[in-house]
Amino acid sequence: MTQDILTLNAVAKHFAVDGRKVEALRGIDLALRPGEFTALVGASGCGKSTLLRLIAGLDAPDAGQILLNGTQVRGPSRDCGLIFQDHRLLPWLSVLQNIELALSGTTHSAQARQKLSQASLDLVGLADFANAFPRQLSGGMAQRVALARGLVNRPPLLLLDEPFSALDSLTRARLQTELLRIWAHEGNSMLLVTHDVEEAVLLADRVIVLAANPGRIQAAVDITLPRPRLRNSAEVAALKTLILQGLDDFAEAA
Amino acid sequence: MSARHWHDSRWGTLALGLAFPAALALVWQGAAAKGIIDSSVWASPWLVAKAVATQVRDPQFWSDLGASLWRDAQGTVLGILLGLGAGLALGRSALARDFFGPTLDAAKAVPIFTWVPLLAVWLGSGEEGKIAFITLVTALPVLFNTAEGVRSLEARHLELIRLYHLGRLTTFRRVVLPGAGPAILRGVHQAVLFGWLATIGAEFLFEAGNGMGTNINGFKELYALDFVVADMLAIGLVGIIFDLGFGRIEKFLLRWREDSSP
Numbered sequence: 001m002t003q004d005i006l007t008l009n010a011v012a013k014h015f016a017v018d019g020r021k022v023e024a025l026r027g028i029d030l031a032l033r034p035g036e037f038t039a040l041v042g043a044s045g046c047g048k049s050t051l052l053r054l055i056a057g058l059d060a061p062d063a064g065q066i067l068l069n070g071t072q073v074r075g076p077s078r079d080c081g082l083i084f085q086d087h088r089l090l091p092w093l094s095v096l097q098n099i100e101l102a103l104s105g106t107t108h109s110a111q112a113r114q115k116l117s118q119a120s121l122d123l124v125g126l127a128d129f130a131n132a133f134p135r136q137l138s139g140g141m142a143q144r145v146a147l148a149r150g151l152v153n154r155p156p157l158l159l160l161d162e163p164f165s166a167l168d169s170l171t172r173a174r175l176q177t178e179l180l181r182i183w184a185h186e187g188n189s190m191l192l193v194t195h196d197v198e199e200a201v202l203l204a205d206r207v208i209v210l211a212a213n214p215g216r217i218q219a220a221v222d223i224t225l226p227r228p229r230l231r232n233s234a235e236v237a238a239l240k241t242l243i244l245q246g247l248d249d250f251a252e253a254a
Numbered sequence: 255m256s257a258r259h260w261h262d263s264r265w266g267t268l269a270l271g272l273a274f275p276a277a278l279a280l281v282w283q284g285a286a287a288k289g290i291i292d293s294s295v296w297a298s299p300w301l302v303a304k305a306v307a308t309q310v311r312d313p314q315f316w317s318d319l320g321a322s323l324w325r326d327a328q329g330t331v332l333g334i335l336l337g338l339g340a341g342l343a344l345g346r347s348a349l350a351r352d353f354f355g356p357t358l359d360a361a362k363a364v365p366i367f368t369w370v371p372l373l374a375v376w377l378g379s380g381e382e383g384k385i386a387f388i389t390l391v392t393a394l395p396v397l398f399n400t401a402e403g404v405r406s407l408e409a410r411h412l413e414l415i416r417l418y419h420l421g422r423l424t425t426f427r428r429v430v431l432p433g434a435g436p437a438i439l440r441g442v443h444q445a446v447l448f449g450w451l452a453t454i455g456a457e458f459l460f461e462a463g464n465g466m467g468t469n470i471n472g473f474k475e476l477y478a479l480d481f482v483v484a485d486m487l488a489i490g491l492v493g494i495i496f497d498l499g500f501g502r503i504e505k506f507l508l509r510w511r512e513d514s515s516p
Contacts, residue, residue, distance in 0.1 A: 056417070058417065076416055076419065082417060088411070088414065090411060090414070090428070090433070091510055091511060092432035092435060093428060093432070093510075101414065101418055101420070101428060102418050104419070104424045104428075105418070105421055105424070133509075133510045134510075135510065135511065135512075
């Protein structure tokens with residue numbers, strides 16, 4: 001049996017809001033297999049993004065354990081890439097320089113960094129935009145560059161925090177297909193946080209439903225439909241309904 | 255769409271901008287010619303023009319201009335470097351900010367020229383005093399603008415430093431310096447302009463040596479106001495060249511934030 005790429009054991013997180021302690025996440029158990037595409041859905045405020053930040057090592061959990069490749073996460077790791085909701089490109093660096101930033105501090109030579117960055121840019125289909133500045137890109141292009149930056153050092157796990165939610169629906173659909181192509185190409189694990197249930201069903205092997213107040217795992221649904229999945233197919237619609245109902249039921253019970 | 259005017263073109267704008275001083279010079283010259291104003295007190299444009307022609311052939315003028323520019327360069331470069339260093343430290347460290355901030359804010363309220371007597375006593379009223387004054391005048395705008403620029407770097411950008419394990423040098427070169435770039439350049443631009451003013455000011459206020467301030471003073475003693483005005487024009491021209499030149503450098507360095515798409 002291969003080792004899980006990511007394991008979460010009873011992870012909990014609190015925040016202080018106006019001096020009150022607010023429970024953001026409670027008892028999160030999760031295991032991701034290598035090469036698996038997992039989606040995390042839930043209403044806004046359920047702690048999805050908080051969970052991703054904990055896994056990325058940007059924040060620390062108050063309780064529980066997060067293991068990346070069997071090692072406890074103590075800070076950002078090169079084995080785990082993160083794509084934000086906004087592209088987070090530095091506006092004063094060229095597209096290529098932005099990608100190279102993710103290779104900073106690695107043992108690669110400057111030349112190798114440039115080559116790897118260009119290759120990553122080719123992968124997202126923006127080979128010709130290496131010298132452009134971020135302001136010259138559309139929202140969809142900028143998010144592709146962010147994807148190239150997240151992938152440039154080939155992390156075995158890529159975290160995506162609602163990466164397409166700020167894009168128009170046509171661009172979003174294109175980038176979803178693109179993400180699947182890249183995933184097939186890289187063979188890495190993806191953990192996608194989204195509030196778009198359809199997106200989760202279209203892309204993921206497994207959809208994990210998060211409930212709010214406090215954020216906790218409510219259900220996990222395996223999606224065994226073959227890819228490519230059609231947005232309008234009955235199967236996708238049925239799974240969407242199932243997951244949405246789960247979310248609704250829970251909202252009523254709460 | 256707004257209506258287009260003949261003065262929207264580059265040359266039209268230039269012509270319109272020059273019309274006022276030209277008209278002023280004409281009226282002035284006419285008044286002097288008619289004896290309405292005393293042209294020994296109110297140097298007439300014609301006399302000024304003749305003074306300019308004399309000055310550009312006078313080695314003393316070029317030597318004084320060179321001396322002022324060299325003095326300005328030394329004081330301004332020193333001031334910019336000091337201001338940049340202090341501003342970066344102040345912007346990055348909350349501790350430094352709380353420690354030095356109130357003192358600096360108080361110092362800002364003291365008119366800069368009141369430092370002249372102190373500097374003259376401490377460093378002498380020769381070259382050291384003058385350069386120290388220029389350094390002080392140029393360091394402050396760089397310091398305040400840099401500190402502000404560094405402090406207002408966005409948290410979402412600073413987070414990348416941690417995420418990508420950026421080292422100190424990369425953090426400085428790729429994130430802090432360019433991120434604070436617009437503010438730093440604003441400060442440096444001010445320093446370049448203030449430095450030139452401070453140079454001439456220092457030459458007036460400290461013991462006489464060489465330089466354009468001294469050159470003007472010499473003509474003032476002789477009551478040669480046409481030459482005084484000619485020198486003023488030269489000093490102003492240098493200021494304009496500095497302003498436009500630095501504006502171009504600024505535009506190039508900040509090309510990443512221009513609004514126009516390629």
